[in-house]
Amino acid sequence: MADYKAPQRDIQFTLYELLDYEKHLQSLPNYQEVGSDIVNAIIEEGAKFAENVIGPLNRVGDTEGCKWDDGVVTTPTGFKEAYQQFVEAGWPSLAHDPAVGGQGLPESLGMVLSEMTGSANWSWGMYPGLSHGAMNTIAEHGTDQQKETYLTKLVSGEWTGTMCLTEPHCGTDLGMLRTKAEPNADGSYSISGTKIFISAGEHDMADNIVHIVLARLPDAPQGTKGISLFIVPKFNVEDDGTIIDRNGVKCGSIEHKMGIHGNATCVMNFDDAKGYLIGPENKGLMAMFTFMNTARLGTAMQGLAHAEVGFQKSLEYARDRLQMRALSGAKNPEGPADPIISHPDVRRMLLTQKAFSEGGRMLIQFAAQQVDIMHGGVSEEEAKAADDLLSFLTPIAKAFLTEVGFESANEGLQCFGGHGFISEWGAEQNVRDCRISMLYEGTTGIQALDLLGRKVLGSGGELLKGFTKIVHTFCKENADNPAVATYVETLNGLNKEWGELTMKIGTEAMNNPEEVGAASVDYLMYSGYVVLGYMWARAASVAQAKLDEGTTETAFYEAKLKTARFYFERILPRTVSLTQTMLSGADNLLDLDAEHFAF
Numbered sequence: 001m002a003d004y005k006a007p008q009r010d011i012q013f014t015l016y017e018l019l020d021y022e023k024h025l026q027s028l029p030n031y032q033e034v035g036s037d038i039v040n041a042i043i044e045e046g047a048k049f050a051e052n053v054i055g056p057l058n059r060v061g062d063t064e065g066c067k068w069d070d071g072v073v074t075t076p077t078g079f080k081e082a083y084q085q086f087v088e089a090g091w092p093s094l095a096h097d098p099a100v101g102g103q104g105l106p107e108s109l110g111m112v113l114s115e116m117t118g119s120a121n122w123s124w125g126m127y128p129g130l131s132h133g134a135m136n137t138i139a140e141h142g143t144d145q146q147k148e149t150y151l152t153k154l155v156s157g158e159w160t161g162t163m164c165l166t167e168p169h170c171g172t173d174l175g176m177l178r179t180k181a182e183p184n185a186d187g188s189y190s191i192s193g194t195k196i197f198i199s200a201g202e203h204d205m206a207d208n209i210v211h212i213v214l215a216r217l218p219d220a221p222q223g224t225k226g227i228s229l230f231i232v233p234k235f236n237v238e239d240d241g242t243i244i245d246r247n248g249v250k251c252g253s254i255e256h257k258m259g260i261h262g263n264a265t266c267v268m269n270f271d272d273a274k275g276y277l278i279g280p281e282n283k284g285l286m287a288m289f290t291f292m293n294t295a296r297l298g299t300a301m302q303g304l305a306h307a308e309v310g311f312q313k314s315l316e317y318a319r320d321r322l323q324m325r326a327l328s329g330a331k332n333p334e335g336p337a338d339p340i341i342s343h344p345d346v347r348r349m350l351l352t353q354k355a356f357s358e359g360g361r362m363l364i365q366f367a368a369q370q371v372d373i374m375h376g377g378v379s380e381e382e383a384k385a386a387d388d389l390l391s392f393l394t395p396i397a398k399a400f401l402t403e404v405g406f407e408s409a410n411e412g413l414q415c416f417g418g419h420g421f422i423s424e425w426g427a428e429q430n431v432r433d434c435r436i437s438m439l440y441e442g443t444t445g446i447q448a449l450d451l452l453g454r455k456v457l458g459s460g461g462e463l464l465k466g467f468t469k470i471v472h473t474f475c476k477e478n479a480d481n482p483a484v485a486t487y488v489e490t491l492n493g494l495n496k497e498w499g500e501l502t503m504k505i506g507t508e509a510m511n512n513p514e515e516v517g518a519a520s521v522d523y524l525m526y527s528g529y530v531v532l533g534y535m536w537a538r539a540a541s542v543a544q545a546k547l548d549e550g551t552t553e554t555a556f557y558e559a560k561l562k563t564a565r566f567y568f569e570r571i572l573p574r575t576v577s578l579t580q581t582m583l584s585g586a587d588n589l590l591d592l593d594a595e596h597f598a599f
Contacts, residue, residue, distance in 0.1 A: 003051070003055035003056055003058055003059075003120065003426075004050065004051060004055045004058075004119055004120040004121075004309060004312065005051060005312060006043075006046070006047035006050055006051060006116045006119070006120075007308065007361075008043055008044070008047055009556065010358055010361065011043060011112055011115075011361065012040075012043070013539075013542075013556075013560075014358075014361050014362050014365050015039070015108075015112075015365060016036070017542050017546070018362055018365075018535075018538055018539055018542055019362075019365055019366060019369060021036075021039065021108075022035075022036060024108075024369055024372065025106065025372075027376075027378075028106075028372060028373065028376030028377060028378060029376065029377035029378070030104070030375065030376045030377040031105070031106050031372065031376055034105060034106065034109070038105075039109060042094070042105075042109060042112070042113065043112060045089075046091070046112065046113045046116050046117070047116055049085070049086070049089065049091070049116075049117070050116040050117050050119070050120035050121075051120065053082050053085060053086075054082050054117060054120050054121040054124045054125070055120040055121060056078075057076065057077075057078045057079060057082060057121055057124060057262070058120065058121040058122075058123070058124075058262075058426075058429075059426065059429070060076050060077055060078060060262070061075075061076040061079065061121065061123045061124060061261060061262020061263075062123070062259075062261050062262060062429050062433075063261075064076040064077060064261075064262070065261040065262065066203070066254055066261070066262065066263070066264040068251065068253060068254045068264075071202070071250040071251050071252070072202075072204075072251075073202040073203050073204065073251055073254060073264045073266070074204055075127075075203050075204055075205055075262070075264065076261075076262050079124055079127075079205060079262065080204055080205045082124060083124075083127060083128070083157075083205040083206070086128060086157065087156070087157035087158065090103065091113060091128075091157070092128055092131065092154075092155060092156065092157030093155045093156060093157070094109065094110050094113060095107045095109060095110030096135065096139075096155045097139065097155075100139070100147055100151045100152050100155050101152050101155045101156050102155050106368075106371075106372040106375075106376070107368055107371040107372055107375065108365060108368035108369050108371065108372050110368075111297075111301065111364060111365065111368040112365075114129065114298065114301055115301055115304060115305060115308075115361070115364070117129075118301055118302060118305040119304075119305040119306075119308050119309050121262070122260060122263075122302060122305060122306070122433050123260045123261065123262030123263040123433070124262060124263075126199055126200055126260070126263045127160055127200045127203060127205055127206075127263065128157065128160065129298055130160065130161060130162050130163070130199055130200045130295075131154050131157075131159075131160045131161040132295075132298065133161065133163050133212070133292070133295045133298075134154060134161025134162065134163065134210055134212050135151060135154045135155060135161065137163075137212055137229070137278065137287060137288075138150055138151045138154070138210075138212075138231070138278065139151060140287070141229070141278045141279040141287045142231070142278055145239060146231060146276065146278070148239070148240075149237060149239055149240070149241055150210050150231060150233070150241075152241070153208065153210075153241050154210060157206070158206060158207055158208075159206050159207060159208040159209065159210055160200060160203075160205065160206045160208075160209055160210070161209065161210040161211070161212065162198055162199065162200055162201050162209060162210070162211050162212065163198075163211075163212045163288075163292075163295070164195040164198050164201070164211050164212065164213040164214065164232075164268060165177075165195070165214050165288070166195060166196050166197045166198075167179065167193065167194060167195060167196060168194060168196055172442065172443070172446055177193075177214055177215070177216065177227065178193055178216070179191065179192065179193025179194070179195065179213065179214065179215040179216065179270065180192050180193060180215060180216055180218075181215040181216065181217050181228060181230060181275060181277075182218065183217070183218075184274070188274050188275065188276055189215075189217075189230060189274070189275045189276070189277060190248075190272040190273070190274065190275075191213055191215050191230060191232050191248075191249075191270045191272070191273045191274075191275040192270055192271060192272055192273070193215060193270050194252070194267065194268070194269050194270070195213070195267070195268045195270070196255075196267050196268075197255070197265055197440070198211075198265065198266045198267070198268045199263055199264075199265055199266075199440070200263060200264060200266075201251060201264060201265075201266030201268045202234075202250075202251035202254075202264055202266050202268070203264050207235075207243065208233055208234050208235045208237070208243060209233070209234040210231060210232075210233050210234075211231070211232040211233070211234070211249065211268070212229065212230075212231065212232075212278070212288075213229070213230045213231075213232045213270065213275060214227050214228070214229055214230075214284050214285075214288060215227075215228060215229075215230055215275070215284075216228070217281055217282065220281075220282055221282060224285050225282060226282050227282065227284040227285050227288075228277060228279075228281050228282055228283070228284040229277070229278045229279055229283075229284030229287045229288060230275035230276060230277055230278060230284075231275060231276045231278055232247065232249055232270065232273050232274070232275040232276075233247055233274075234246070234247060234249060235247060236274055247273045247274055248270065248271045248272045248273035248274070249268060249269070249270050249271070249273040250268070250269050250271070251264075251266045251267065251268060251269075252266075252267040252268070252269045253266070253267045254266050254267070255267070257436075258432050258435055258436070259429065259431075259432030259433040259434070259435060259436060260432075260433050260436055292441065292442075293390075293391075293394055295441045296394050296395070296397075296398040296441045296442065296447075297364070297367060297368070297371075297394055297397060297398065298441075299398050299402060299437055299440065299441045300360075300363075300364055300367075300394075300397035300398045300401045300402065301364055301401075302402060302405065302434070302437040303356075303360060303400075303401030303402035303403070303404065303405025303406070303434075303437055304357060304360035304361055304364060304401055304405060305405070306405045306406070306408065306409045306430055306431075306433065306434035306437070307353055307356045307357035307360060307401075307404070307405045307408035307409065308357040308361075309409075309412075309426075309430050310353055310408050310409040310410075310411065310412025310413070310427065310430050310431075311350065311353035311354055311357050311408065311412060313412055313416075313425065313426060313427055313430070314349070314350060314353065314411070314412040314413075314415035314416065314427070315341075315350055317340075317415060317416055317419075317425070318339065318340050318341040318346050318350060318415055319339055319341050320339065321339060321340045321416075322335055322336060322337040322338065322339060322340075323337050323338075323340050323343075323417075324337055324338065324340075324343070325337060325338050326338045326342040326343065327343075340415070346415055348570070349411040349412075349414055349415050350411075350415065351563060351566045351570070352407070352408060352411050352570075352571070353408040353411055353412055354563055355532075355536070355563055355566060355567045355571055356401075356404045356405065356407070356408045356532075357408065358539075358563065359532040359535050359536055359539075359567065360401045360404070360405070360532075362532075362535035362536075362538075362539065363393070363396075363397055363401065363531060363532060363535055364397060364401070366393075366535070367390055367393045367394065367397055370386040370387070370389050370390040370393070371386075371390065373385075373386035374386045374387055374390070385466070388462075388463055388466055389463075389466050389467065391455060391463060392451075392455050392456075392463040392464065392466060392467055393467070393531070395442075395447040395448070395450045395451040395455065395524065396447075396451060396524060396527050396528050396531055398441065398442070398447050399438070399442075399444040399447035399448060399451075399524050399528070400524060400525060400527070400528025400529075400531075400532075401528070402434075402437035402438045402444070403438060403444060403525065403528075404528070405434055405437060406431075406434050406435060406437065406438060409427075409430045409431045409434040410431055412427055412430060412431075413427040413428060413430070413431050415427075444521060444524070445520070445521055447524060448520035448521040448523065448524040449516070449517060449520050451520070451523070451524050451527065452505070452516055452519065452520045452523045452524065453516050453517075453520065456502055457502070457505075457506050457509065457516065461499070461502055461503075461506075464498070464499070464502060465499075467531070468495050468498060468499065470534075471491055471495045471530075471534050472492075472495060474488075474491075474534065474537065474538065475488045475491050475492050475495070478537075478541060481541060481544075483540060483541055483543075483544035483545075483561075484537050484540050484541050484544075486568070487533070487536075487537040487540060487564070487568055488537065490533070490568060490572065491530075491533055491534060491537055494530045494533065494572075494575060495530070497579070498526070498527070498530060501523070501526070501579065501582065501583070502523075504583060505519045505523065505582065505583075508585070512586060514586040514590060515585065515586050517586070518582075518585065518586035518589050518590075519582040519583070519586075522578045522581045522582035523578075523582050525574075525578055526575050526578040526579065526582065529571065529572055529574055529575050529578075530572075530575065532567070532571075533567065533568065533572050536563070536564040536567045536568065537564065537568075539560050539564055540560060540561055540564035540565075542560075543557040543558075543560035543561050543564075544557075544561060547561075
């Protein structure tokens with residue numbers, strides 16, 4: 001069974017046909033020279049690298065894992081060599097500013113590469129993937145000297161980066177962190193403390209690792225208002241990037257995990273490590289969100305990646321595996337039984353995976369295009385509108401796509417029956433690797449609070465309206481389109497209900513703030529189903545138009561139409577039960593006293 005095959009045709013459909021990629025790039029002054037020839041070449045070459053270089057290492061990473069020896073971490077066989085090929089090909093610099101050695105291509109194109117590398121081998125992809133947050137943070141908040149010293153090496157891929165936030169006693173509640181930063185006479189700081197769960201915190205794949213570290217200055221205010229952000233390199237360097245000596249940071253151990261064994265998840269000990277302040281003192285939390293938003297969109301990609309991999313594996317198996325006869329009569333009369341793809345419940349599982357993987361691709365690329373707009377040289381007003389839309393979509397993409405990605409990975413395993421539970425097919429690894437996506441970069445519950453509490457209610461509903469207006473415009477433009485008439489009717493109803501639900505929860509929260517937390521996860525999932533409904537309605541509209549034009553790819557576009565129908569009739573109705581649960585109130589969660597949960 002093949003490790004992974006990049007879905008190039010569907011990527012092109014999403015970019016060019018659904019999202020009108022050429023028009024999108026032409027509308028942005030910074031990307032007008034990026035033509036389809038460049039885009040297609042990157043998709044093709046990226047697919048080759050993912051399929052042929054890192055795809056075969058996915059099982060290797062899972063079985064070997066990383067090895068720790070007195071602070072030194074060795075990655076699985078082939079990982080280091082694959083990374084060297086990645087750097088030599090110039091992939092790390094793809095979507096970064098030419099002023100610091102980047103190629104100046106749009107973030108949306110970088111996300112295509114991330115999808116392919118992540119789907120082929122998520123553990124490997126995390127090593128260069130974690131660098132993006134560090135790069136974006138230094139680019140946004142670093143001094144010119146910091147950019148020259150660190151950013152250029154990160155962009156080239158010579159060095160990698162991490163973000164060091166979590167501490168043993170402090171996960172989401174960063175106001176509790178204890179890591180200290182003492183000023184030095186030369187303007188640097190001595191950083192001391194312990195960070196845990198640091199992905200790619202130590203490895204043998206790059207010459208240096210640039211840690212972005214949250215720490216507290218002496219006499220800083222308590223809580224989140226007293227947090228500062230620092231660059232702490234593994235090796236101290238001269239201003240020109242020349243390595244001097246080892247800094248006071250060391251990997252104390254690596255975690256033994258459920259999945260992503262090929263990536264080193266580290267305990268990092270900082271012992272008077274030399275660090276450099278990024279941005280203003282005590283404003284580190286604000287700067288941190290630069291890379292957290294990047295990381296959250298990247299984690300949304302993990303949900304898509306595992307849905308796609310589960311779908312590919314289970315589809316191939318379902319076509320070959322013979323079991324029983326179809327209830328409507330033999331589909332394989334010359335054989336002893338019919339392929340299991342003949343059976344309705346297997347079709348249900350395959351279509352669920354297909355709907356979520358292809359729909360997730362649409363959502364992530366739609367969000368990535370907002371990043372393009374923000375950096376594309378447009379007016380401040382246009383950039384602000386894109387930023388607001390991205391702000392609203394990010395928690396939905398991160399939490400919803402990882403939740404349904406895990407559902408899809410499990411459905412993929414289920415298609416294999418008992419064979420899915422053993423390791424040779426790779427389905428169980430896909431489930432194990434996927435599970436972390438709902439935990440790191442903010443759990444589903446944290447994303448839900450961010451969406452409902454901060455983004456929607458906190459903006460007085462304005463961020464929600466920014467998206468519901470897009471849905472309303474689509475429905476209005478397609479009111480007389482028979483291909484999507486039933487979908488438009490459904491979306492119109494959900495769009496109206498979405499606002500009404502928000503009003504009801506907001507009103508209840510004025511009397512009892514706990515109502516926000518009680519409703520938030522159901523609200524987020526409801527939002528995710530509606531957003532994907534909008535994407536699938538758009539896809540159906542495009543597909544029907546292509547069929548009407550007389551395309552030769554009849555099967556491809558008919559599959560889009562039929563998957564859209566499946567989504568609207570089998571998946572989107574989940575919003576009905578979510579409406580009931582989110583409006584049921586906080587009392588059914590809080591009535592039971594904590595001490596009475598167990599006796």
